[in-house]
Amino acid sequence: MTGNVDSLTISRVAAKLAKAERLSWEALVGQASEVVAFGSRASGLQRRGSDLDVLCIGPGKRLKSARLDVIWKTVEEVESEHWLSSELAGHIGAFGLWLLGSGQWKAALSPGSRAIDHKRKRILSLVEGLHLHWNRLDLDFHRKYLTVIRHDVQRLKYLVAGLPVPPTPVLDKRWRSHPSCIVEFERSIRDMNVCGPRMRGQLLRVADLIYQSRIDAAATEWAGIERSLVMNPGGD
């Protein structure tokens, strides 16, 4: 489930964004043998202010700005098992939009346990960190980290199923509107097989907060709908 975009449109967007950063898109990717756009913009699901994520293959250095995030991998790197089994390679292979080159490495993708282990480790580290820093973080950062953890738990589900992880707006849409998402989320949490009561307790507490934030968001949405119905009973 992605929006409708093509490589020509994205190339134009990339050139425009680069120009806004006072850069030349041609010069920026001139050394690349392959250029692939990925993430929300490449899927046509961007929000206001979303940056454009680009993978370039060749010799270059990462460029990260408000509008562009260009990462570079060498030919050797994209042919390595490390890359081919990574979450990012799987995502780009499935949802990337090739602006240059053919992406032959896609045929060698091999999703495996390394990406799953890495994701589990990251989720636990975030859960533990959130507990540790809770009192020092602003409320708005609490929301940020609960969302970050929820995204990673959702991504873990895809990785465990051997599926490519979709762009983040797809995860958000599924979370907001799909009735089975809570069951899936609970299953992913349970499947993490966390050892030790302290860590398990922390994980369950965070999961509760994530459910609560979904309920709060839904309540806010309903309040908005009710308000608009009162103001505009005919609905036109």
Place this chain on the structure above:
Amino acid sequence: MAKKRIKVDRASVRAILQELDSLVEEFDPEDPEDIQFRIDDLITAFAHAGILKTKEKLRRVRLHNAIRGLKLELPGREELIVIAESIEDLINSYGEDPPPEDLAEAQTLLNELAEVLRAVLNQLPEETP
């Protein structure tokens, strides 16, 4: 017309300095998530002390935005913003843990940034009740 100097209460300054020290001293090159938490602790301390000017929600404020928005007379602010951006780039990598050499470089840059911030914060006039 002379610029009005900002006054911050000592408790808030102490809280910021504490976060700054914790970020520098407890920087763990093997725990990129913890580094990000500590950066957000610092941004929180700036905001709660009333010295961070931002139109964005706090969760969207990154270290370089925070440095840009600090209501302090920062010497070489533009340079510090570039340093903060470099730190962010070094500690964030797509779906992978950043390489240890990147985190070691981030730590060096962070020390540089912290030194300037510490000097400026220590010179702030005390707020009179």
